[in-house]
Structure formats: structure tokens, C-alpha cells
Amino acid sequence: PILWVAEYKLAEYIDGSSVAVCLTQAITDWTLAFFLMTISVFFVVPFVTLVVLYGIIARNLVSNRAAMLRARPTKPELSLKARKQVVLMLGAVVLSFFVCLLPFRVLTLWIILSTDQTLHDLGLVRYYSLLYFCRIMLYLNSAMNPILYNLMSTKFRRGFKRLCQDAGRLLLELVTLGSRKENSSRGRRGTLSLGMGT
Numbered sequence: 652p653i654l655w656v657a658e659y660k661l662a663e664y665i666d667g668s669s670v671a672v673c674l675t676q677a678i679t680d681w682t683l684a685f686f687l688m689t690i691s692v693f694f695v696v697p698f699v700t701l702v703v704l705y706g707i708i709a710r711n712l713v714s715n716r717a718a719m720l721r722a723r724p725t726k727p728e729l730s731l732k733a734r735k736q737v738v739l740m741l742g743a744v745v746l747s748f749f750v751c752l753l754p755f756r757v758l759t760l761w762i763i764l765s766t767d768q769t770l771h772d773l774g775l776v777r778y779y780s781l782l783y784f785c786r787i788m789l790y791l792n793s794a795m796n797p798i799l800y801n802l803m804s805t806k807f808r809r810g811f812k813r814l815c816q817d818a819g820r821l822l823l824e825l826v827t828l829g830s831r832k833e834n835s836s837r838g839r840r841g842t843l844s845l846g847m848g849t
Contacts, residue, residue, distance in 0.1 A: 709738040751792035755785040
């Protein structure tokens with residue numbers, strides 16, 4: 652549907668020259684509905700889903716005392732501390748999703764609903780500063796989860812460290828195996844050339 656929403660036209664650049672632009676403004680009711688639906692599907696629905704599901708998980712983690720006693724019958728306070736840490740991590744994941752994606756969605760909605768004059772009055776430098784900030788926040792969301800897990804989970808840190816060590820060992824084995832094969836083939840070639848020379 653974005654192809655039917657987009658409008659290709661010539662516009663006046665800052666220096667007065669004419670440039671081709673592709674605009675996606677919500678001029679009709681159906682285009683406005685399309686963009687609102689897109690924002691809802693890709694921001695509101697995932698956010699509400701995260702809040703509801705992580706809320707259920709958090710409630711079960713904190714309120715289920717019997718499971719805590721089964722996990723660590725001798726030291727239930729350690730189990731409670733670990734569960735609270737998981738709840739805190741889940742909250743941080745939801746918060747980072749919201750904080751990182753909200754600026755881009757708000758900017759998108761503002762650009763679509765505003766007039767050409769409003770965007771022109773904003774100025775090119777401020778417009779691109781806003782756009783780049785929102786894009787960086789959007790991309791940062793993709794990188795935040797591993798960082799949060801690393802900061803907040805000792806199990807994740809241990810697992811990640813083990814993964815890096817295993818990958819390092821595997822890489823070392825591949826390099827060593829490759830150099831052995833290379834040395835072995837050189838030795839065969841040397842033997843072959845010696846045999847042919849006699």
C-alpha cells in the first residue's frame with residue numbers, strides 16, 4: 652500500500668533549485684488510517700504484548716513461594732533475589748523497547764500529519780537532526796537486549812563468555828588445521844619434485 656500513498660513530485664530546494672522528492676503524507680482518510688494502523692501494528696501491539704506477557708511472568712516469579720522453596724529449599728532468599736533480578740531485567744527490556752522506538756514513531760506520525768510549511772519552517776538542519784536521532788534510537792533498540800542481558804544476568808555473562816571461548820578455540824583449531832594441511836601439501840610437492848628430479 653505504501654506505493655499508492657507515496658507521491659513523487661518536484662519541490663523547491665533551499666537554494667531555489669528544483670529537486671525530485673517522494674512524499675508520504677496522510678492527505679486522505681484511508682492514508683491516515685494506513686499509517687495509524689502501521690504504527691499500531693509495529694509499536695503499540697508489540698509494546699502491549701510485552702507489558703502483558705512480561706507482567707504475567709514477573710507476577711508468577713515473585714508471587715510463587717512454593718516454586719522458590721523447591722528451587723532452593725535451604726536458601727529461599729537467594730531464589731527471591733534471583734527472581735527479582737529477572738523481573739528487573741524484563742522491566743528494563745520493555746522500557747528500552749518503549750524509549751528507543753517511541754521517538755521514531757512520534758516523528759513518523761508528526762511528519763505524516765504536518766503540512767509542508769511546518770516542515771519547511773522547522774529547517775533542514777533541525778529536521779535531519781531529529782531524523783538521525785530517531786533512527787539511531789531505533790537501531791539502538793536492536794542492540795540493547797544483549798547489552799541489558801549482559802549487564803543484568805550473571806548466567807548470560809557466563810554463557811556468553813563460554814561461547815566466545817568456544818568460538819576462539821574453534822577458530823584456533825581451524826587456523827591450525829589449515830596451516831597443517833598447507834605444510835603437508837608443501838611437503839608432498841617437495842617430495843614429488845625430488846622424486847622426478849632423480
